Amino acid sequence: MFKIELDGTASIHDQICSEISRLISVGILVPDEKLPAVRETAKALGVNPNTVQKAYAALEKNGLIYSVPAKGSYVAPGGTAAEAVRKEAAETLRAAMEKAAQTGVSRGTAEEIMNEIWGKKG
Amino acid sequence: MFKIELDGTASIHDQICSEISRLISVGILVPDEKLPAVRETAKALGVNPNTVQKAYAALEKNGLIYSVPAKGSYVAPGGTAAEAVRKEAAETLRAAMEKAAQTGVSRGTAEEIMNEIWGKKG
């Protein structure tokens, strides 16, 4: 069972989505692996089941997981899950870059930050 | 007087902050220029004065503008204003990049996005 730090300002179901997305992309949660039940996750997180279900529903909508009634929720098969989460993350990154560029951040500055994070020039 | 599109999901005062930040960084709003009065801006935007004041207060807190009671609010002097907004934007960008990297986005993908936004390789 995974753990989630509920600390940020974002809504709880958003935080759950983000964390599960991360776990999938990193490979801790593998394709077709069964996720903890809605009620179980809720209990483990000290959160309302409905909140977790909302997160699961959003994840399914984005293609990260699939849920079958009366059985459970599973990580999307093959590479689709990790692919979906990276695509999503890439879109978020693009939005951040666009906004940064719009507010005057230069390409050079962006590159510097990139070097700090991904390591200098592959 | 500037105009602001109130469309996003973000709170109004946040949108006002973002737009003024952008205008400062781009140079439309120059150092020591007097900003429209709180009440005037509110009227122009069809928004409550308190909402605008909240935005101005946040901008002052971040060093983008300075307000003197009974006189007005002004863009921060010298390069400090534009510098402050870019620094802020850069931090936001760093956070986005860290999160992207954390969720599995490769440097190559990030570079591709960068090329689309800032133009290919300066």
Added chain:
DNA sequence: AAACTGTATTACTCCGGATAATACAGTTGT
């Protein structure tokens, strides 16, 4: 003195997030 400025305070409404208590239908394990 009048009209403007930023600032502060208080109260109210509205909405989304979160909780809560269920209920239903289908699967699994015994």
Added chain:
DNA sequence: ACAACTGTATTATCCGGAGTAATACAGTTT
């Protein structure tokens, strides 16, 4: 077959933040 579990749906309620509103104060400008 039965109990226990699964995802899903519905409805109601509570709470906090966002936004509105109506003021008031003190200082500046004209």
